[in-house]
Amino acid sequence: MNPHLLRQLWALVEQSQSHRILSLDDNSLVHWLIDQVSGERSLDTVETANLNCYIRSRIPLIRDIAQS
Incomplete structure (x- = not known):
């Protein structure tokens, strides 16, 4: 995978509101990301x-x- 894409994904995870990530089931989380x-x-x-x-x-x- 492209390093830029990985950085973008992890920045998104860190910047997202935790309740949004935790409220989604696995499939919904994957699609949302x-x-x-x-x-x-x-x-x-x-x-x-x-x-x-x-x-x-x-x-x-x-x-x-x-969660952290």
Whole structure:
């Protein structure tokens, strides 16, 4: 994955309101994060698929960050 895309994702996680992240189920969270990232930059289908897999593998960490 593109390092810029990773930085963008984690900045989004850190800047998001924790109640938003914690209130969404896993699928909704993945889709919401992808929608937020794609709103800032255009993603092709490969980037979207990679981002989807990456987010799914990091859901526990994303929720831990939101709780802290």
